[in-house]
Amino acid sequence: MQRCKWMETTSVSELEHELKELVEKHRPDGQTGEVANYIPALSKANPKHMAASLCLLTGEQVQAGDVDERFTLQSMSKVITLAMALMECGEACVFEKVGMEPTGDPFNSIMKLEIMRPNKPLNPMINAGAIAVTSLLPGTVEEKVERILSFVRRLAGNTAIGFNEAVYRSEQETADLNRALAYFMKQYDVLEGDVEEVLDIYFKQCAIEVNCQDVARIGAVFANRGRDPETGEAIMPEQIAKICKTFMVTCGMYNASGEFAIRVGIPAKSGVSGGIMGAVPHCMGIGIYSPALDDKGNSVAGVRLLESLSATWGLSIF
Numbered sequence: 065m066q067r068c069k070w071m072e073t074t075s076v077s078e079l080e081h082e083l084k085e086l087v088e089k090h091r092p093d094g095q096t097g098e099v100a101n102y103i104p105a106l107s108k109a110n111p112k113h114m115a116a117s118l119c120l121l122t123g124e125q126v127q128a129g130d131v132d133e134r135f136t137l138q139s140m141s142k143v144i145t146l147a148m149a150l151m152e153c154g155e156a157c158v159f160e161k162v163g164m165e166p167t168g169d170p171f172n173s174i175m176k177l178e179i180m181r182p183n184k185p186l187n188p189m190i191n192a193g194a195i196a197v198t199s200l201l202p203g204t205v206e207e208k209v210e211r212i213l214s215f216v217r218r219l220a221g222n223t224a225i226g227f228n229e230a231v232y233r234s235e236q237e238t239a240d241l242n243r244a245l246a247y248f249m250k251q252y253d254v255l256e257g258d259v260e261e262v263l264d265i266y267f268k269q270c271a272i273e274v275n276c277q278d279v280a281r282i283g284a285v286f287a288n289r290g291r292d293p294e295t296g297e298a299i300m301p302e303q304i305a306k307i308c309k310t311f312m313v314t315c316g317m318y319n320a321s322g323e324f325a326i327r328v329g330i331p332a333k334s335g336v337s338g339g340i341m342g343a344v345p346h347c348m349g350i351g352i353y354s355p356a357l358d359d360k361g362n363s364v365a366g367v368r369l370l371e372s373l374s375a376t377w378g379l380s381i382f
């Protein structure tokens with residue numbers, strides 16, 4: 065595989081040097097944000113931590129910052145379960161339950177769910193949409209949880225990935241808003257099955273623990289049209305990788321997706337742990353971690369770092 069255009073003349077050590085400089089430049093940006101605390105266990109994260117990893121489609125990896133820090137997937141998992149539901153249940157079945165439009169509202173908002181007809185969530189990247197998508201996966205609770213975890217391990221090429229039990233419990237104990245969304249959807253037949261069971265799977269997928277190298281590797285599969293960046297093996301059909309990347313552009317950064325598309329222009333999905341997964345088509349996956357968030361729930365320093373990376377290397381897809 066050829067390097068993408070902007071990198072043809074840049075060596076891996078030069079890339080590493082530039083990435084290190086940019087991570088240190090943007091690390092202080094986190095000071096203007098706040099670590100998420102509505103899931104109490106997440107509030108323990110250190111806002112000074114920052115790490116970034118690039119997984120090039122040549123198989124080369126570049127990392128900088130606190131690369132050993134681990135964090136939970138949170139909303140980044142929504143792209144992964146969407147890919148699974150599209151593979152296991154098909155496009156028609158998924159889009160019967162969730163729409164394809166951005167909301168302009170916060171990720172956990174219930175408002176549009178009530179006022180839109182039909183009462184289905186507008187897209188699979190908001191909490192309601194992701195919970196509905198998770199409910200579509202076939203199998204028992206244990207089977208679904210096991211399959212999600214093994215799919216994440218396969219995408220990341222890391223069999224050591226597991227759950228953060230404390231984060232899972234913490235969310236389970238406090239997630240009344242997600243419960244409200246789920247019960248609302250149950251009433252309108254968007255969500256089938258046992259609500260608490262579906263929520264349990266959703267909390268577990270959010271609590272899968274990774275580092276930024278794992279996230280970059282997962283992003284690289286989407287960037288590589290669904291193929292493993294090392295072996296070239298198809299992990300998901302190209303069409304499904306394409307749908308996922310499109311949702312990352314239109315809805316991946318919640319109600320900041322428009323501004324992010326203009327300033328950064330990389331398909332990306334954030335999570336309230338402070339992680340961001342980027343997929344630069346035909347070029348690389350990006351994993352970023354910095355837990356202090358802005359008022360929309362996106363990593364402050366992470367977004368600024370992506371803005372710098374995009375400007376420095378011309379990564380915008382537009």
Ligand SMILES: NC(=O)CC[C@H](N)C(=O)O
Nearest residue numbers: 138139171191270335336
């Ligand atoms: N934005 C997020 O990362 C949200 C995920 C989180 N587990 C929640 O449902 O609230």
